[in-house]
Amino acid sequence: MRRTLRRAVLALAAVAILVAGRPATAAAGPPRRIMSLNLCTDLLLLQIAPKSRIASVTFLARDGARALFPGLEAGIALNHGSAEDVVQVKPDLILDSQLGAPLTRAMARRVGARVVEVKNADSFEDIRQTVRQVGEAVGEPGRASALIRQMDATLAELAAHPPTRRLRVVAWSGGSAVPGKGSLTDAIITAAGAVNIAAQPGSAETSFGVEELLAARPDALLFGGATLGKPSLLSDEGQHRVVRRLYAGRRIAYNDIAHTCGLPQSADAARELRRALDALPERRPVR
Known part of the structure; x- marks a missing residue:
């Protein structure tokens, strides 16, 4: 009898130790202290999870959020991913x-x-998948679905009203590498109703120097190169005097974050690009 009782007590003690050592599970409800270690996951998390359940985002989130949805990051602790x-x-x-x-x-x-790895998005379908993934992970699938619906509505509106001119463009900020086929920038350009002249079969990043640019003669240059509003050497190289002369008034700035992170706002970037392209005057022939 004593031996049986002793075994029962030991078994109960073992169970108590195991339960105490386990992390919180889904049965205990959605996560309450969510931490993001990447700018792109920062920006998804801020849109999907209630602020009360976000424990920390990276120090980059402040500038990133200000560029897309000012104030959403206010009051949340910052980390350096360590x-x-x-x-x-x-x-x-x-x-x-x-x-x-x-x-x-x-x-x-x-x-x-629990660690959830969120892959980089190179298309709008990738964005749908990552938004759903984050929504499920943080226990807010409804919020995630709402963001996807909003993005898809913007894309559907663009597709239903194609531009009168299908302009040839390239995202060129100087240097030799530009976003090619299979990149998120290419998906944004396509959704805007333009043609990315760098979208050749192969790598998502392709070579495109000044000479190639001048030979291709795109209708407009899309200008990024300033990460989170800070100037870069790459953007300075885009100030080539011949480029300035030929593309005066035909250089269109875009938000780097919406082209780098797969976000619902990437569809807004396509809409903004459409408006900018529609506003371009007819191109004069070169003399």
Whole structure:
């Protein structure tokens, strides 16, 4: 009798230890301390999860949010994506890219946090998948679906009213590499009803120097190159005097973030590009 009772007590103690050591599960409800370690997941998380359940986003989120939805990041703690940040925050869910630091992920396992890897988006279908993925992970599939519907409505509107001119463009900010076929920028250009002249079969990033640019003679240049509003050497190279002369008034600035991160706002970038292209005057022949 005593031996049986002792076994029962030991079994109950073992169960208690296992339960105490386990991280929170889905049965306990949605995650309550969500941490993002990547700018793109920051911007998705801020739109999908209630602010009360966001424990931390990266220091890049402040400028990123201001460019798209000012104020949404206010009051949320910032991190630098380090293992020390994970220990301090003690999240129950971490959103990261597929290229996250192994040490940080190891620390996440030690604190009992679930890690969700969100892949980079190169198309609007990729965006739908990542938005759904984040929505499911944070327990807000309804919010995620609403964002997708809004994005799809914008894309449908663009498709239903094609432009009167199908202009040839290239996202060229100087340097030799431009977004080619299979890139998110290419998807945005296509949705806007334009033709990306750099969209050749092969890599999503292709070579395109000044000489190639002048020979191709696109109708407009899409100008990025300033990450989060900060100037770069690449954008300075785009100030070539011949380029300035030939494309005066035909250089269109775009939001780098909506072309780099797969977000519902990438559809808004396509709509803004359509408006800018429609506003371009007819091109004069070269003399």
